[in-house]
Amino acid sequence: MNISHMQKKQLLPGTIKRHPDGFGFFIADDKDQPDVYIPRGSMEGIMTNDKVMAEVYPEKGGDRFRGEIVKVIQRGTKTFVGRFYKLNDKYGIIRDEGKGWSQDLRIKLEDSMGAKDKELVAAEAITYPDNGQQFTGKVTAVIGNALDPLTDIKRVILSSNIPQDFSKETLEEATHYKEVPEEKDFKGRKDLRGLDLITIDGATAKDFDDAVYVEINPEGFLLYVAIADVSHYVQNGSAIDRDAYERGTSVYFPNFVVPMLPEVLSNGLCSLNPHVPRLCMVAEMQFDFTGEMVRSDFYEAVMESKSRVTYGEAQEVIDGNVVEKHEHVKENILRLADLAKILMAKRFKDGSLDLEIPETELVIDGAGVPIDIQRSERLFSHRLIEEMMLAANVAVAKFLHSRNIPALYRIHEPPNEQAIGILEKYMATFGGKTKLNQGKLQKRLTKALEEFENKPEAHILNILTLRSMSQAKYSPNNVGHFGLGFEFYAHFTSPIRRYPDLIIHRLLKNQVVKSNQYRLISEDDLATAGTILSAAEQRSTKAERQVQSIKKARFMEKFIGQEFDGMISSVAKFGVFVLLREYDCDGLIRLDDLGNDKFEYDEENLKLIAKRSGFSYSIGDMIRIQVAAADPELGQVNFVKAGMLEKEDDDELPDGKTEAQASSEKYLNRIREKSQKERKQSELPKFTNARGDRGARGERPGRGDRPSGPGDREERRHGKEDRRGAAPGKPERGGKPGRKEDRKQSGFQGGKPQKSKFFRDSREEPSGQAFKQEKAAQQKMQLKPRAWDNEERKGPDENLLKMILGPNEFRKSKGEGSTDEKPKLSKKLQFSENSKLRDDDKNSARNSESLKDPKLDKKEKKNATKPKSPFGRGKK
Numbered sequence: 001m002n003i004s005h006m007q008k009k010q011l012l013p014g015t016i017k018r019h020p021d022g023f024g025f026f027i028a029d030d031k032d033q034p035d036v037y038i039p040r041g042s043m044e045g046i047m048t049n050d051k052v053m054a055e056v057y058p059e060k061g062g063d064r065f066r067g068e069i070v071k072v073i074q075r076g077t078k079t080f081v082g083r084f085y086k087l088n089d090k091y092g093i094i095r096d097e098g099k100g101w102s103q104d105l106r107i108k109l110e111d112s113m114g115a116k117d118k119e120l121v122a123a124e125a126i127t128y129p130d131n132g133q134q135f136t137g138k139v140t141a142v143i144g145n146a147l148d149p150l151t152d153i154k155r156v157i158l159s160s161n162i163p164q165d166f167s168k169e170t171l172e173e174a175t176h177y178k179e180v181p182e183e184k185d186f187k188g189r190k191d192l193r194g195l196d197l198i199t200i201d202g203a204t205a206k207d208f209d210d211a212v213y214v215e216i217n218p219e220g221f222l223l224y225v226a227i228a229d230v231s232h233y234v235q236n237g238s239a240i241d242r243d244a245y246e247r248g249t250s251v252y253f254p255n256f257v258v259p260m261l262p263e264v265l266s267n268g269l270c271s272l273n274p275h276v277p278r279l280c281m282v283a284e285m286q287f288d289f290t291g292e293m294v295r296s297d298f299y300e301a302v303m304e305s306k307s308r309v310t311y312g313e314a315q316e317v318i319d320g321n322v323v324e325k326h327e328h329v330k331e332n333i334l335r336l337a338d339l340a341k342i343l344m345a346k347r348f349k350d351g352s353l354d355l356e357i358p359e360t361e362l363v364i365d366g367a368g369v370p371i372d373i374q375r376s377e378r379l380f381s382h383r384l385i386e387e388m389m390l391a392a393n394v395a396v397a398k399f400l401h402s403r404n405i406p407a408l409y410r411i412h413e414p415p416n417e418q419a420i421g422i423l424e425k426y427m428a429t430f431g432g433k434t435k436l437n438q439g440k441l442q443k444r445l446t447k448a449l450e451e452f453e454n455k456p457e458a459h460i461l462n463i464l465t466l467r468s469m470s471q472a473k474y475s476p477n478n479v480g481h482f483g484l485g486f487e488f489y490a491h492f493t494s495p496i497r498r499y500p501d502l503i504i505h506r507l508l509k510n511q512v513v514k515s516n517q518y519r520l521i522s523e524d525d526l527a528t529a530g531t532i533l534s535a536a537e538q539r540s541t542k543a544e545r546q547v548q549s550i551k552k553a554r555f556m557e558k559f560i561g562q563e564f565d566g567m568i569s570s571v572a573k574f575g576v577f578v579l580l581r582e583y584d585c586d587g588l589i590r591l592d593d594l595g596n597d598k599f600e601y602d603e604e605n606l607k608l609i610a611k612r613s614g615f616s617y618s619i620g621d622m623i624r625i626q627v628a629a630a631d632p633e634l635g636q637v638n639f640v641k642a643g644m645l646e647k648e649d650d651d652e653l654p655d656g657k658t659e660a661q662a663s664s665e666k667y668l669n670r671i672r673e674k675s676q677k678e679r680k681q682s683e684l685p686k687f688t689n690a691r692g693d694r695g696a697r698g699e700r701p702g703r704g705d706r707p708s709g710p711g712d713r714e715e716r717r718h719g720k721e722d723r724r725g726a727a728p729g730k731p732e733r734g735g736k737p738g739r740k741e742d743r744k745q746s747g748f749q750g751g752k753p754q755k756s757k758f759f760r761d762s763r764e765e766p767s768g769q770a771f772k773q774e775k776a777a778q779q780k781m782q783l784k785p786r787a788w789d790n791e792e793r794k795g796p797d798e799n800l801l802k803m804i805l806g807p808n809e810f811r812k813s814k815g816e817g818s819t820d821e822k823p824k825l826s827k828k829l830q831f832s833e834n835s836k837l838r839d840d841d842k843n844s845a846r847n848s849e850s851l852k853d854p855k856l857d858k859k860e861k862k863n864a865t866k867p868k869s870p871f872g873r874g875k876k
Contacts, residue, residue: 020099021312045129049076082366111138169239248536291346549635587637
């Protein structure tokens with residue numbers, strides 16, 4: 001809908017999506033009406049998926065819509081599942097763990113069916129939180145412990161080789177930390193406890209890396225970004241440090257996290273919790289009124305957060321509403337908003353990409369069951385904190401470069417010409433006129449996307465643009481960050497959850513703190529660390545995506561047979577991917593399920609065209625679909641064109657099966673039978689996730705409580721690698737039919753089917769390849785020991801590293817068999833040619849002395865540089 005067509009308020013029916021931070025988005029039944037932002041004040045008692053009437057109007061001076069809930073037409077949630085907690089002798093509650101109900105469900109013990117404390121139960125509502133009423137209910141079934149809410153997540157953690165358990169040494173070290181810093185820790189630090197520093201995070205966040213404060217002076221804006229001082233507690237070579245390096249990053253799943261650091265640090269001593277003293281590293285930056293950084297300073301400090309603000313609450317303050325508990329920091333929030341607007345304008349003018357792609361928000365109940373899958377639209381409060389983090393990361397990177405200090409930069413190379421060519425073809429197909437090969441690419445991309453602003457194609461084109469980007473990674477070879485448009489960029493702002501940030505903190509302290517505890521690092525060791533930590537980040541991102549796919553499939557199971565409106569998000573030879581309008585979920589429609597006509601793939605125009613009728617399917621087309629099948633084990637969802645599912649006769653339904661289940665089973669069997677037949681003829685590529693592994697939309701799962709995942713919250717929508725999937729229109733699937741390597745992997749060698757070491761002949765099995773995949777997973781879990789079962793194992797998973805690097809680069813990273821010259825080091829770093837990331841105190845002074853005495857005896861130099869290695873080399 002064009003905004004000019006709707007200048008007055010309208011009363012519209014639709015569905016509400018409740019964000020964990022308390023605000024919501026209204027999806028009108030009118031397909032032409034864009035999504036509408038509903039502020040927190042209007043979401044009292046409103047639950048996700050409720051059918052409501054909303055008063056909708058366009059925002060002043062903007063292209064977005066805002067609304068107020070007028071009344072609830074129909075409640076979207078009838079059954080509530082979670083753990084039952086006894087409060088007292090009269091009441092118990094089921095906690096709103098997914099933040100989708102608006103409040104906890106209160107239950108009288110007489111209505112609890114005798115449920116024990118922390119048992120899983122199902123309940124129904126007696127009264128909803130309308131007109132001041134409490135949210136009350138009664139238990140309808142005691143599930144007990146039959147369901148483990150973390151089953152899906154645990155399976156993914158195991159299959160991804162993500163270390164879950166800390167070593168005994170780490171757990172022992174963690175017991176020595178206090179709840180608050182000691183007075184002796186404050187020595188030599190700047191005292192910032194008088195500043196109104198605040199944290200701004202998601203409602204479910206528990207680890208707070210960063211706090212911000214800004215004041216206005218005659219020169220402009222003086223910004224303080226205080227970051228948790230993890231390096232003060234996590235010492236070089238300690239057990240906690242070794243475990244943190246092995247993990248590389250925290251991994252965030254719905255309602256669950258695998259932390260990089262023990263909880264006593266990540267949620268306690270290092271976390272910048274409100275109203276308690278905390279140690280921090282500060283980036284103090286002076287900006288003029290145009291957003292240009294005039295100077296910067298870095299130092300150790302002690303601070304105290306004056307308020308824990310959520311994104312929703314910060315947005316309320318920015319919108320001019322009263323949030324009583326944050327009145328004392330209101331002016332700081334408003335000044336931060338002013339500075340963020342200036343920094344954003346400058347950044348976009350300089351060529352930074354700004355891709356509007358909502359995150360996927362999974363709303364999960366206490367039993368691990370998804371109750372909603374929504375697009376978590378970004379508020380200005382998200383942008384506010386991102387701008388402050390970007391500023392600090394750039395300032396630190398520039399400082400280390402100015403000191404000629406080798407550092408671990410976050411780099412993002414420009415996309416290749418082929419990917420941009422495909423993207424330009426898509427834009428031209430949709431009517432775009434901007435050429436991408438003229439002038440600065442970032443600015444051309446931004447201009448091209450502006451042509452589709454407020455059009456249905458805009459969402460898809462933003463995704464396709466992000467898919468065309470190359471992968472961002474960590475490297476000492478600074479080539480800049482293409483997506484952000486920065487010449488210098490490093491990760492400094494999240495040391496609780498990212499190891500690269502911890503490295504940057506140590507390098508920074510080497511320059512600004514009078515201590516020999518923190519050493520410089522050689523370029524070759526930084527290169528090795530960059531490779532290993534980039535691999536760990538990719539591992540965690542893949543695991544997060546996998547859990548999302550599983551939860552989405554589990555969510556869509558209950559909709560089998562139902563019809564939805566959607567938009568084609570990708571076109572391939574084997575079918576089309578459709579993104580639903582009501583839920584942030586997509587699925588594959590195979591060619592056979594598009595109609596009775598035979599379709600051919602038009603690669604030139606990126607369409608599927610029917611031979612007889614000439615009817616075509618293109619990206620951006622709206623389509624009515626029917627959910628045909630959902631497989632939570634594989635994380636796959638299949639759609640068919642609406643009306644194509646066969647109706648089952650009630651008399652022919654198998655015992656205990658619903659019509660939808662029987663129809664889905666019949667559909668899956670038909671696919672399996674066809675796949676088996678085609679596989680025997682070696683005509684079918686390997687079958688992968690219907691989303692093309694990285695997903696048809698290419699979205700990146702985030703932390704659930706933040707606007708992004710382990711990569712970082714300040715890089716989203718700027719060419720971030722985590723969304724990088726196949727080339728536009730070509731989701732990642734198997735190779736071409738009949739390729740030699742495909743036949744070999746399918747069990748064919750020399751044209752004959754071979755017996756597998758682990759499986760029976762697939763032709764003997766009714767379910768064919770599905771059986772083989774299941775057996776493979778079982779064998780892998782039985783035969784491959786988990787990394788944390790071996791107490792002697794240190795460092796990252798070598799198999800994972802070898803897979804990512806390839807054999808040659810892997811040997812180089814281990815220092816084995818490499819004939820290449822090592823990177824040339826600056827004269828200042830000759831002393832550390834053989835050094836590692838970690839060192840102990842007794843060697844630090846000797847290494848520092850070697851800077852002053854370049855004629856240090858070779859034997860003495862060798863003895864002076866034998867610290868423990870984080871890379872698995874040398875003695876442990």
